[in-house]
Amino acid sequence: MELSILTICYLIGSLTFIIGLKMLSHPESARKGNMVAAVGMFIAIFGTIFLYQENGVGLHNYGWIFGALVLGTVVGTLAAKRVKMTAMPELVSLFNGMGGACAALISVIEFGHIAALYSGEHPDQAAPTQGTLLTIFLGLIIGAVSFAGSIIAWGKLNGKIKDFSFKGQQVFNLVLFFATLAVAGYLVVAIDSSNYLLFYGILVAALIYGVLFVLPIGGADMPVVISLLNSFTGVAAACGGFLYNNSVMLTGGILVGAAGTLLTVLMCKAMNRSLTNVLIGSFGGNAAAGGASAAGSQGAYKEISISDAAVCMSYANKVIIVPGYGLAVAQAQHVCHELEKLLEDKGVDVKYAIHPVAGRMPGHMNVLLAEADVSYDKLIEMEEANDEFKSTDVVLILGANDVVNPAAKTDPASPIYGMPILEVEQAKTVIVNKRSMKPGYAGIENELFFQPKTSMLFGDAKAALQKLVAEIKSL
């Protein structure tokens, strides 16, 4: 009876995951979709706790289980509620790492568990099969790689960890990867579940591999990496599904594994790059060289004063704002919205052009602007924006750099060559707000800043916008 109810719980769980993912991919239903999946997860988790049985025996250690659930819930909720909007990508990466670690720990316990079986502690139970060992090792390796990689990605996004690579790293990574698989394969084929030394060797090797896999990849590509690691964790969860013959873990894990892989590819497409290029091309390394060579070719740029910028924008017919990471770090989205309203009151047509990878993650900028109450239909996507720039009087660039760099179209030697950009240089005037002339995230010079129609408005995005707003009000 209990077990058949549990089966139904798992069925409901699996269905909600599918429906939830479907709803998450449409703007109107996304929030409900997230809720639906959360409810399904709740049912599956509590169903397991109260209804799970093995050989007629239910689960015990309730004190420990509920203690862990409460602790995880409190910490998780606080972290998710307190985090600043700009730091969200990091947090997602961190949570992903937790899931990977959880999968790896399950494998650690199960390996010890079946080792005990094998040594005769429970002679009544069957010896482990190759299939069991295989799923244990897969869960261990994938979970550990995902954990270590996510922690590095987290560190990179918040600037604690710098890019690092050494000569022959790719060869070393490959050797390490295949050596780990070979040792695991050997243990599976030999049905050896008592060799702890090799088992922990595999764990350590997988952790090192995860670190070395992410370290050389540039910070700008972290979203793609996180998305990939996300699908890894999905597969690791599915391994748990195999191990316990658990349908909800299996469907949930495989769904995320497949959807995550597709999402990774879609993200790469938005940047017009291939996945191999992101993973092996080591963006960061090449870009440093490109930056150094381009640095010599700096031309003259001109500055614009706050009052000139204010006049210029107030008397324009159409202004397009291009927000970038600079706006996000300065938390300037609210002032930005205020500026938009002021200009609208003066009869200026104001829009926001959102590059697919503006900010640090696809869609990141939309989230930030939505937070500041900017209406959804004011945000236009790249293709539409590129049609509108021709008829635009002023483009105001707020802390964006690489996404408006014409080198992506004109200079085949540039590391961002081929990335679709916002063609702001088609507008009549371009005002660029930046903190300094320092290059953007990809580490390359931007010739847009030296064009005659471009003028620079230096300063923190929030401070500069506040002054602009005050100036326009007094006009």
Added chain:
Amino acid sequence: MEAILNWAQAHIDIIYIVVLSIFLGIEVIGRVPSVLHTPLMSGANAIHGVVIIGAIIVMGKVEPGHYVTLIIGFLAVVLGTLNVVGGFVVTDRMLEMFKKKK
């Protein structure tokens, strides 16, 4: 060869689930607009937190007195809960901001 066939025969329902889930996973998010990439990734991130069920099963089967196993299991459940709860809450926070203005 025979071993593989026997294995496939014994696990055919699981193999069906895996194959169909892969297609479903790809199909279901196929037309996502780039605006929703980040929330979708975050939501998927919360869903793979389903691994916590494995951690709960492991934990619930540990014999009393095996403290090392209990502690590792405890850690696994805490991490899994962080993944699930944190993942869903952070996704909700992101999506809350997509609300249309009246």
